Amino acid sequence: MTDKSKLVKELFEDTALYLTYDYNLQIRKETIESFTKDLQFSSVLDMPCGTGTISLPLLDRTDKLTFIDISSNMLSMAEKNTPTASKQKVIYINDDFFNIDIPDNSYDLVICLGLLAHVNSPEQLLHKLSRIITPGGLLIIQNTDAAHFYSYLIHGYLKLKSLISKQLYKLNQVKGSFVEHQLETQGLKKIKTYRYNQSFLGFSNLFSNEKKYSMTRNFFGYADNNKHAGWGSDVTYLFKKN
Numbered sequence: 001m002t003d004k005s006k007l008v009k010e011l012f013e014d015t016a017l018y019l020t021y022d023y024n025l026q027i028r029k030e031t032i033e034s035f036t037k038d039l040q041f042s043s044v045l046d047m048p049c050g051t052g053t054i055s056l057p058l059l060d061r062t063d064k065l066t067f068i069d070i071s072s073n074m075l076s077m078a079e080k081n082t083p084t085a086s087k088q089k090v091i092y093i094n095d096d097f098f099n100i101d102i103p104d105n106s107y108d109l110v111i112c113l114g115l116l117a118h119v120n121s122p123e124q125l126l127h128k129l130s131r132i133i134t135p136g137g138l139l140i141i142q143n144t145d146a147a148h149f150y151s152y153l154i155h156g157y158l159k160l161k162s163l164i165s166k167q168l169y170k171l172n173q174v175k176g177s178f179v180e181h182q183l184e185t186q187g188l189k190k191i192k193t194y195r196y197n198q199s200f201l202g203f204s205n206l207f208s209n210e211k212k213y214s215m216t217r218n219f220f221g222y223a224d225n226n227k228h229a230g231w232g233s234d235v236t237y238l239f240k241k242n
């Protein structure tokens, strides 16, 4: 395991920390629902699955769902959250995505939210994801666009925070143009995006999850009606493989 993988695993073994952002999980879950509306799948991969919240609703529309996460605590939560009646459809893998051998063209939907900021090589991640999707299959991937003005504010805020609390963990800064170019070179075509802002820049504790959800929805709207999209640094993409 690389140093970065060890750090990220340690960070996400603490599930409580991540669950404080549950309004964001709700937005992500609804975005997936909107992007996949009326579609049926034979094999879905959610990697990294976190608590599984985002993709579990797809169980009614897929024959098989694979969950991968490097954090054993996250994966246990995903297992706990799986309805017993659907457990036989779900495969749980607790490992680093880069260590797992996956044949080409394995999944007709791959969901990858919240990972680009945490890997050693965003380029390798995008290549592996592109390879394992079936022709005609879909990729839903999220990135915080490092070239967006709001990302400069987020990184300035995080830098200040790390100086005060001596945090060692650093997020990757990946530009949207890089993600789009890499995936297009691998034969994927951009179909849709939903843009909003995840960070409340140090003011997060002032609002409840319900309030943050309603403020985000009032300003940015929903995936099928994205308002003020240009103000959003956080991009969820829907790509289709040729």
Ligand SMILES: C[S@@+](CC[C@H](N)C(=O)[O-])C[C@H]1O[C@@H](n2cnc3c(N)ncnc32)[C@H](O)[C@@H]1O
Pocket (backbone or CB within 6 Å): 005, 008, 009, 012, 013, 025, 028, 047, 048, 049, 050, 051, 054, 068, 069, 070, 071, 074, 095, 096, 097, 098, 112, 113, 114, 115, 118, 119
């Ligand atoms: C920000 S969370 C996102 C979880 C989920 N996709 C979501 O949107 O709620 C990042 C997750 O990535 C997992 N992770 C980080 N690096 C990984 C890797 N190399 N392979 C598999 N999982 C990884 C972490 O354990 C954590 O659960």
